[in-house]
Amino acid sequence: MDQPNTGRIARFLPGLAALARYDRSWFSSDLIAGLSVAAVAVPIAIAYSQLAAVPPAHGLYASILPLVAYAIFGTSRQLILAPDAATCAVIATIVAPLAAGNPDQIIPLTMAVTVITGIFCIVAGIARLGFLTNFLARPILTGYLNGIALSIISGQLGRLFGFSLSPAGFFRLLWQFVEKLGQTHTLTLAIGLGTFALLRVLKHLAPKVPSALVAVVVGIAASFFFNLGERGVAVLGSIPAGLPSLIFTSISTDALGPLVLGAAGLALISFNSGMVTARSFAVKNRYEIDSNKEFIALGVADIGAALMQGFAVSGADSRTAVNDSVGGKSQVTGLIAAGLLVLVLLFLTSPLALLPITVLAAVLINAALGLFDFKSLINLRHISMPEFRVSLLATLGVITLGVLPGVAIAVGMAILLVLIRASNPRDAVLGRVPGAEGFHDIKETREAEAIPGLIIYRFESALLFFNSDCFKSRIRDLVKTETPRPRQFLLDAESMPLLDTTGAATLEEVIEELSGQGVDFAMARANGRVRLMLERTGLKQKIGDAKLFTTIDSAVAAFRGTERVEVA
Numbered sequence: 018m019d020q021p022n023t024g025r026i027a028r029f030l031p032g033l034a035a036l037a038r039y040d041r042s043w044f045s046s047d048l049i050a051g052l053s054v055a056a057v058a059v060p061i062a063i064a065y066s067q068l069a070a071v072p073p074a075h076g077l078y079a080s081i082l083p084l085v086a087y088a089i090f091g092t093s094r095q096l097i098l099a100p101d102a103a104t105c106a107v108i109a110t111i112v113a114p115l116a117a118g119n120p121d122q123i124i125p126l127t128m129a130v131t132v133i134t135g136i137f138c139i140v141a142g143i144a145r146l147g148f149l150t151n152f153l154a155r156p157i158l159t160g161y162l163n164g165i166a167l168s169i170i171s172g173q174l175g176r177l178f179g180f181s182l183s184p185a186g187f188f189r190l191l192w193q194f195v196e197k198l199g200q201t202h203t204l205t206l207a208i209g210l211g212t213f214a215l216l217r218v219l220k221h222l223a224p225k226v227p228s229a230l231v232a233v234v235v236g237i238a239a240s241f242f243f244n245l246g247e248r249g250v251a252v253l254g255s256i257p258a259g260l261p262s263l264i265f266t267s268i269s270t271d272a273l274g275p276l277v278l279g280a281a282g283l284a285l286i287s288f289n290s291g292m293v294t295a296r297s298f299a300v301k302n303r304y305e306i307d308s309n310k311e312f313i314a315l316g317v318a319d320i321g322a323a324l325m326q327g328f329a330v331s332g333a334d335s336r337t338a339v340n341d342s343v344g345g346k347s348q349v350t351g352l353i354a355a356g357l358l359v360l361v362l363l364f365l366t367s368p369l370a371l372l373p374i375t376v377l378a379a380v381l382i383n384a385a386l387g388l389f390d391f392k393s394l395i396n397l398r399h400i401s402m403p404e405f406r407v408s409l410l411a412t413l414g415v416i417t418l419g420v421l422p423g424v425a426i427a428v429g430m431a432i433l434l435v436l437i438r439a440s441n442p443r444d445a446v447l448g449r450v451p452g453a454e455g456f457h458d459i460k461e462t463r464e465a466e467a468i469p470g471l472i473i474y475r476f477e478s479a480l481l482f483f484n485s486d487c488f489k490s491r492i493r494d495l496v497k498t499e500t501p502r503p504r505q506f507l508l509d510a511e512s513m514p515l516l517d518t519t520g521a522a523t524l525e526e527v528i529e530e531l532s533g534q535g536v537d538f539a540m541a542r543a544n545g546r547v548r549l550m551l552e553r554t555g556l557k558q559k560i561g562d563a564k565l566f567t568t569i570d571s572a573v574a575a576f577r578g579t580e581r582v583e584v585a
Contacts, residue, residue, distance in 0.1 A: 018207075019245075019488050019519050026138040026242070028544070030089055030090060030490060031090065031091070031092045031307065031310055032087065032088050032089045032090050032091045032092070032348055033223040034087045034091075035088075035268060035347065035348070036088065036347070036349070037346060038507030039349065040346070040406060041405060043346035043347055043349070044349065046344040046345060046346050047345055047346055047347055047349040047350045047353060048353060049344065050339075050340050050343045050344060050345030050346075050353075051335045051345075051349070051350045051351070051352070051353025051354045051356075051357065052353070052354075052357065053227060053339050053340070053343045054097055054336050054339055054340050054345075054350060054351070054353075055353070055357035055358055055361075056227040056230045056336065057227045057229055057230060057336050057339050057356040058080055058097075058099055058333075058336055058358065059077070059230065059233070059361055059506070060229040060230055060232070060233040060377075060380060061076075061099070061100065061101065061229055061333075061335070061336070061356065061380065061384070062076035062077050062079065062080045062100050062234075062358075063076050063077065063253070063369065063372070063377065064076070064377045064380045064381050064384070065100040065101070065105045065329070066079075066100070066105075067176075067377060067381065068091055068102060068105035068106055068109060068169065068172075068381065068410075069100070069105040069106075069108045069112075069125055069127065069328050069330065070108075070111055070112065070113060070123060070139045071123055071124060071289070072110045072256075073253055073256055074256045074257055074261075074362070075124070075127075075326055075327055075328065076100050076327075077326070077358055077361065078260075078261050078322070078325045078326050078359050078362075078392070078492065079099075079100050079327025079329075079330060080100060080325075080327070080330075080355075081325060081326065081327075081355045081358050081359060082318070082321030082322055082355075083099065083132040083318035083319070083321055083322050083330045084097070084098060084099070084326055084354055084355040084358075085103050085321065085328075085345055085351070085352060086098075086314065086317045086320075086353060087314050087315075087318050087332050087348065087378070088348035088349070088351050088352050089317075090310065090313055090314035090318075090323075091310070091311065091315050091348060091415035092305075092306045092307045092310050092311060092314070092349065093299060093306050093311070093473060094146075094299075094302065094304065094345075094346065094347050095298040095299075095302065095337055095340050095341045095345055095350075095581050096291070096292070096294060096295045096298065096332050096337050097331065097333050097336040097339075097340055097350075097354070098314075098315070098318045098331065098332060098336045098351075099330055099331075099333040099336055099353060100170060100260045100328070100330055101287070101290060101291075101330060101332070101333055102166075102381070102384055102388060103161070103162060103165045103286065103287075103290055103331070103388070103420075104283065104286065104287045104290070104328075104329055104330065104331045105328070105444065106165050106168060106169065106420055107269065107279075107282070107283050107287075107303075107420045108130065108131075108283065108285055108328050108329060108422065110125045110279075110420050111126075111130050111275070111276065111279035111283065111421075112127050112130060113184065113414050114275075115272045115275055115276070124266075124326055125266040125267075125268060126268060126272065126276070126336070127327060127328045127379070128264075128266050128323045128327075128328075129266060129268045129272075129276055129323075130276045130279055130280050130283065130328075130329070131320075131322055131323035131327070131328050131329045132319070132320055132323045132338035133276055133277055133280035133282045133318050133330075134280040134287070134316075134318035134319050134329045135315075135316040135317065135318070135319030135323065136280075136316065136320070137280055137281055137284040137482050138284050138288060138312050138313065138315045138316030138319060139175065139312070139316035139317065139320075140308060140314050140316075141288075141312045142286065142309045142311070142312030142313035142314075142316065143313065143318075144308075145309050146309070147307070147308025147309035147310075147312055148308070149285060149288065149289070149309065154404075154407075154431055155363060155393075156397055156401075156405070156407050156408040156409065156411075157407060157411050157427045157428060157431055158289060158290070158293065158396060159342075159393045159397070160394075160409060160410065160411025160412040160427060161286070161292075161388070161408065161411050161412075161415060161417075161420075161423070161427065162388045162390060163388070163389050163394065163408075163411075163412045163415075163424060164217035164411060164412040164414070164416050164420070165385075165388060165415060166385040166386065166388040166389035166413025167315035167385075167389070167415075167416050168415060168416055168420075169382070169384070169385035170382050170386075171187050171190045171191055171416075172190065173377075173381050173382050173385075174190075174191075174194045174379040175193075175194065175197070175437070176205065176209075176251075176374050176375060176377070177205075177209040177210075177213075177375055177378040177379065177382065178194075178197075178198070178201045178202070178206050178209070178214055179200075179201060179202025179203075179204075179205030179206060179227055179249075179375065179407065179534065180197050180200040180201065180202065180207065181570075182197070184583065186416070186417060186419075187416035187417065188416075188417070193481065197560050200261045202249055202250070204245070204248060204249065204250055205249070205250050205251070205373070205375045206375070208236070208239065208245070208250065208373055208375050208376065208457040209373075209375035209376065209378055209379045210379075210396070212232045212235070212236060212375070212380070213380035213382060213383060214375045215228070215231070215232055215235065216228050216232055216379060216383040217378065217383065219231060220383075224518075225342060225343070227243055227339070228383075229380050229383075231368075232376055232379065232380060233372060233376060233380070236372055236376035237369070237371045237372050238367050238372050240252060240371040240372065240373055241368075241371055243432070244372075245373055246371070250373050250374075250375065251373065251374040251375070252370065252371055252372060252373055252374065253369060253370055253371070253372040253373075253374060253377070253416040254370055255366075255370045256366040256369050256370060257361065257366065258363065258364075258366045258367075259362060259363060260325070260359065260362055260363070261325050261326045262323065262400050263324050264324075264326065264527070264584045265324075279421065279575070280422045280423050282425070283329055283422075284316075286331075286420075287315065287319075287329055287331035288311070288312060288315055288331075289347070290332060291311070291315060291331040291332025292308060292332070293332070293334075294332035294333070294337050294524040295311060295332055295337075296332045296447060298337060298341055301341070301584060302341070307534045310336070315331070316341040318330055318437075331352065331359075334392060335384070335387065336516040341557055343494070370513045376540075387477040390564060394408060394409075402408055402432075403434055407427055407431050407434060408427075410426065410430055411423060411427030413425075414426045415426055418421075420555045428552060437485065439478060439481075439483065439484060440483045440484045440487060441482055441484070441487055442476065442484060442487070443476045443477040443478075444473075444475060444476050444477055444491055445458035445459075445460065445461075445476075445477070446458070446459050446460070446472060446473065446474055446495065447459065447465070447467075447473040447475055447509060447569070448465035448466045448467040448468065448473070449465065450462060450464045450465050450466075450468070451464065456473060456509075456569050458475075468573060468576070469501060469569065470501060470503055470504045470505065470576075471496055471504070471505050471506075471573065472496065472499060472502060472503045472505075472506045472507065473505060473509060473569060473573075474492065474495065474506065474507065474508055474509065474574075475508075475509040475511070475512055476488055476491075476508070476510075476512065476513055477512040477514065478512070479513060479514050479515035479517075479520070480513055480515070480516050480517070480520030480521075480524065481515065481516075481517045481518065481519065482517060482519035482520065482522070485519050485520050485523035486520075486523070488520070488523060488524075488527075489523050489526065490523070492506070492527055492531075493530070494569050496534065496536060504535075504536065504537065504576075505536065505537040505538075505539060505576050506531055506536050506537070506538050507538070507539045507540070507541060507566075507569070507572050507576075508538070508540045508541070509541055509542055509545075510540055510542055510543040510544070510547055511542040513539075513543070513544075514544065514546070514547075515520065515546060515547070516546070516547045516550040517550075518550075518554070521550055521551070521554040521556055522554075524556060525554070525559065528556075528559060528560065537564070538560060538564065539560070539564040539565070539566060539572055539575075539576075540560060540564065540565055540566070541565075541566040541567070541568060541571075541572045542566070542567065542568065542569065543565065548565075550567075
């Protein structure tokens with residue numbers, strides 16, 4: 018293949034280009050990894066289909082084409098796209114109100130929201146919106162996942178104890194649970210708790226063992242040998258053998274608006290969640306991923322999942338970790354896992370019918386505990402109380418208002434927090450430390466001494482419309498309280514990346530006020546963009562070239578009159 022064609026393939030089909038350069042010596046590692054990923058993926062896909070409120074087979078359907086699509090379009094060597102607990106919970110919150118209790122509408126609506134989500138992702142990738150991976154800040158993502166974890170746990174308590182709970186919010190669900198504790202089916206609870214204990218023991222004693230698969234196999238065996246279904250233990254029931262047909266579905270125009278809004282949130286959440294996983298393993302294995310191409314890959318994977326009657330997927334951290342831990346080298350792992358999932362659907366659906374529902378509940382609760390990040394929450398509390406509160410707000414919003422409204426509120430609060438911080442930025446008055454080079458904040462460095470008659474002021478932010486009043490009032494206070502009265506005010510602009518027209522007008526007011534008080538204004542270390550704005554607004558001429566310095570040292574030398582003035 019000639020070089021131009023290779024470059025074109027790498028641009029549009031980066032995964033396929035990587036497969037074309039595949040090192041055959043990797044195949045044995047990828048084969049083992051593919052077997053391991055499939056072993057974990059089968060029980061988790063069935064369990065997560067419960068979260069998405071679709072029949073068990075659809076979790077397997079959603080796990081096949083996304084792996085193939087990502088192998089062609091993705092840029093991560095280890096990432097496994099598959100059903101994800103958080104994504105499934107979001108899907109259920111979008112689809113359930115629109116289905117209005119009609120089971121025949123669940124699959125068409127789920128497919129529709131998945132296709133729309135895929136389209137959003139593809140458009141976002143083409144529009145180079147990969148930077149949105151940073152839109153959900155870590156505190157919000159932590160709070161969101163903690164809320165999802167609590168919602169999953171509360172939603173599985175009824176299945177674990179052997180009775181049904183009506184769909185409700187987190188606190189109402191807990192109240193229902195407490196009221197129905199007298200209806201507990203003892204054998205069901207014993208199997209569920211035993212499964213949960215097995216999962217936790219394997220996690221600590223044999224972390225590389227596919228614990229979910231072991232739990233499912235043990236559960237099926239127990240169901241078969243002890244006839245659990247006939248003893249009141251709810252079992253999964255029949256799963257249709259074979260692959261689903263590729264179908265297209267239509268939806269009512271009334272449902273289109275809510276589906277589009279839900280899909281927009283789902284696209285953002287699933288992309289951010291997947292990118293956290295993709296980036297962490299890319300850093301570990303020392304390669305780069307392209308966030309814009311990842312957006313496209315996720316979109317194509319979602320459309321593929323929908324065509325097979327599946328639902329939206331995301332980067333699956335547990336299955337990606339399995340892939341990496343057993344030495345998966347490339348996306349051949351995903352292709353092998355997809356092939357094995359097809360074999361499961363063709364030949365192994367009969368045993369799955371015997372699986373106790375309480376085993377799936379234990380698997381989901383165990384997975385939810387993995388989502389809950391208590392350590393990060395404690396760290397946030399020690400590092401940044403405002404971000405800790407935002408994280409708690411995200412959690413509270415998810416468990417009370419629902420996933421999408423809760424995240425929307427938390428994002429709004431985070432944006433408000435950014436604006437508050439930006440409108441009230443840090444600043445510093447600089448001085449010299451005897452015997453040391455450079456200038457230091459006199460509040461943070463006790464040895465730093467201000468230069469008499471000269472205020473060296475650093476404003477640690479862009480000077481824009483929303484913080485210009487803060488800038489002006491701080492300078493007024495400094496000049497008013499400085500003793501002895503300053504003869505010159507030097508603005509260190511190194512930490513000022515931008516200057517808008519409002520900021521320039523405010524700066525002009527400051528210069529005029531200082532001049533009226535007999536204080537000369539000078540500026541040091543302004544970057545090119547700031548200088549351009551100074552020139553366009555006429556401020557450069559007003560300040561004067563002789564008072565625009567490239568360094569603080571040259572400005573101080575000019576003030577003291579002991580060295581030759583160095584001007585920009």
